Amino acid sequence: MTVKVYERILDLFEAEGINTIFGIPDPNFVHMFHLADERGWNVVAPHHEASAGFMAEAVSRMTGKAAVCIGTLGPGIANLAPAIMCAKVENSPVIFLGGQRARITEQRVRRGRIQFVKQAALVEPSVKYSASIEYADQTDEVIRNALRTALSGTPGPAYIEYPSHVIQGDLDVPAALPPSAYRLVDQTAGPERVAEAVELIRAAKQPILLVGHGVHTARVGESVRALADALACPVIQTSGGTSYIKGLEDRTFPYGFSPSAIEAVVQSDLCVALGTELGEPVHYGRGRHWVANEANRKWVLVEQDPQAIGVNRPIDVPLVGDLRAVVPQLVSALDGFTRTPSPELAGWITADAERLAELAETAPSGQSPVHPARLIVEATKVFPPDGILIRDGGATTIFGWTYTQAKPNDVVWNQNFGHLGTGLPYAVGAGVADGGKRPLMLITGDSSFLFHIAELETAARLNLPLVCVVGVDYSWGLEVGVYKRTFGQGSRETGTHWSTATRLDKVAEGFGCYGEYVERDEDIAPAIKRAYASGKTAVIHVVIDPKANSEEMPSYDEFRTWYAEGTQ
DSSP, rough: OEEEHHHHHHHHHHHOOOEEEEEETTTTHHHHHHHHHHOOOEEEOSSSHEEEEEEEHHHHHHSSSEEEEEOOHHHHHHHHHHHHHHHHHEEEEEEEEEEEOOOHHHHHHOOOOOOOOOOHHHOOOGSEEEEESGGGGHHHHHHHHHHHHHHHEEEEEEEEEEEEETOOOOOEEEOOOOOOSOOOOOOOOHHHHHHHHHHHHHHHHSSEEEEEEEHTOOOOOOHHHHHHHHHHOOEEOOTTTTOOOOOOOGGEEEEETTTHHHHHHHHHHHEEESOOOOOOOGGGGSSGSSSSSGGGEEEEEEEEOGGGGTTSOSSSEEEOOHHHHHHHHHHHHHOOOOOOOOOOHHHHHHHHHHHHHHHHHHSSSSSSBBBBHHHHHHHHHTTOOTEEEEOOSSSSHHHHHHHOOOOOEEEEEEOSSTTTTTTHHHHHHHHHHTEEEEEEEEEEHHOOOOTTTTTTHHHHHHHOOOOOOEEEEEEEHHHHHHHHHOOOOHHHHHHHHTTTTTTTTHHHHHHOOOOEOOOOOGGHHHHHHHHHHHHHHHEEEEBOOOOHHHHOOOTHHHHHTSSSOOOO
């Protein structure tokens, strides 16, 4: 069949189950956008290309597939830079398509060319794969290699550039191949290694599952639950893996922030690590809480990238393969084996439930402005049971780790890169991936919310059931704390404050959203309920205590231990 290059690109993505594209419909891409819309794709044009990239990343996290984002030549690619870097550090397989001027223009010896820079060389260090479609008949091989590279080993982004004269080229090609015809899918681990892992599991007295970011982005919760049931063990969350797997909520504890998690780690004689790089936030699996009992603890690591094995710590049994294939393989090899839960497990479950109840009871209340701990408690107490939680912000997120009362099955936030401002675009992307069916709640600080506040219009246009709960201290709260600890109380906090006249609820109303202004903690939950009932995208502006926000961050000492070499 004869097709245009832009049509073939859509065919190749559709073969991967991709049906969403984000970007601003510049002339380079209008034909692709128009055809995608005709085919029933989700075609989303936000207000900034960085937001488009973050939205695509959220779709990838929510679907377990690659995602697609476009940026026009020059400034469009420049605007994509933060999203590209974020996707690299967050291990997100986003395919970024970049337009470019015709190669005859690029190769001229000229000065003063409009909207032009040699952008591939600028992008290349931040992606796993960078290529250009120079000729129409390269389309299949380049798109497929981008997908192959982005989804193999440790996932990550790819960049594909095509000059403006190529996208309108004609191709005579057969139907697009399924993924299994051109790349490795559902890679299982070797049976000998699986047998070794089963032997360790059967012998363990105090096993734990260490569940990371990859478990949720690969969408393997159901099979991980089956493994957890067979082991009858606690589930320890890494800071990147804070979604709760259905059916395991009561025995899932956040590493470092729950005494139950710490006790389970210390007493463990086997750690089965899934979807985690064993990075700084878990002290590489060998420092801090892991030191005790290290000599008696065995490790099983399921890892797609063989080059990651043994880098951060020795591993007794590496299972190299795709989580989506290896975890079911492990469950099957256990052949119905189920451990008797250790006597300590029930105690850890009770202790953690009591911890959360005590935090809800003791978080400072009755003050105005609202204490940030109480903001988290009140907001998460009315979090919809089937909702998607999005986190953003510095101090706000640190309070959230400790005080949240909800146990969502989907949490989206920027853990590895720490990129502020991703929350609102992530919320839009998650809502698009979900089809706008489940309620979304973004809990964020005002600093991070202001990064991409224009995307409120995008959320409203898409009619997403999103409530943004914004803790407003009119400052860079985390940075104010740094000033105070560095220079002492009363120090001059340069560049960290802005006008208390800022009213984010009024901004929301200007975008056609629902807005409420809250100064008392008892008003937070009712405002959130009214916001969901409005049927509109909403913003709840909650004035929080700036002193508490900068000086009373909970578990801050634990957070500081993440910087393992003391470089910050």
